[in-house]
Amino acid sequence: MPDCRLYLITPPALPDVAAFASTLAQALDAGDVAALQVRLKDVSDDAILRATEAILPVAQARGVAVLMNDRMDLAKRAGCDGVHLGQDDGDPVAARGLLGKDATIGVTCHASRHLAMEAGENGADYVAFGAFFPTDTKATVHKAEPEILEWWSEMFEIPCVAIGGITAANCAPLVRAGADFLAVIGAVWNHPAGAAAGLRAMNAAIAAA
Numbered sequence: 001m002p003d004c005r006l007y008l009i010t011p012p013a014l015p016d017v018a019a020f021a022s023t024l025a026q027a028l029d030a031g032d033v034a035a036l037q038v039r040l041k042d043v044s045d046d047a048i049l050r051a052t053e054a055i056l057p058v059a060q061a062r063g064v065a066v067l068m069n070d071r072m073d074l075a076k077r078a079g080c081d082g083v084h085l086g087q088d089d090g091d092p093v094a095a096r097g098l099l100g101k102d103a104t105i106g107v108t109c110h111a112s113r114h115l116a117m118e119a120g121e122n123g124a125d126y127v128a129f130g131a132f133f134p135t136d137t138k139a140t141v142h143k144a145e146p147e148i149l150e151w152w153s154e155m156f157e158i159p160c161v162a163i164g165g166i167t168a169a170n171c172a173p174l175v176r177a178g179a180d181f182l183a184v185i186g187a188v189w190n191h192p193a194g195a196a197a198g199l200r201a202m203n204a205a206i207a208a209a
Helices: 017-028 045-060 072-078 092-099 113-121 146-155 172-177 195-208
Strands: 005-009 035-038 065-069 082-085 104-108 126-130 160-163 181-184
Touching (some): 005 195, 017 195, 065 072, 065 104, 082 092, 092 104, 113 146, 126 146, 146 172, 172 195
Parallel strands (some): 005 181, 035 065, 065 082, 126 160
């Protein structure tokens, strides 16, 4: 496996879950993906659970871990492989208690060394830094630099995820700095030639870095 792998995040809205499941299957068949985060905004819990129900078998059949964004309770209900916690979404200790020792638990650490070390001490399986580049997905409050990836990968064994506006064209410095995973949304789902082409382009860029 490559040293750096893709961490895919769903589009923020899925108007047609069945169509997305089909697109997802094509994308995952196009190349290496380590994990998929279900990240749906401004929809009901039921809608999130329905979408996850469609996504889980597609991803898991291909060896891709499925993580729920923010909500450890929904991760538990949906049978996800783990949860990704923002700074206001509970702590890894509570998530571990709810989801069990085998769950994957990640924590958003923005551009903070302190938050990352704290997450590691509390049992996080990975820490996420960002945003590294401007992104349309959400307002960029925290700006991270590649140096934080270098520092983390030299100091700690826990993997790190880079997130925020990452594309095939700009990802090389993050790969070289030591990111274990690159979290992407638009680079895959909004690719002009389709999601599978976007995924291939990202994997090629990682390999070339």
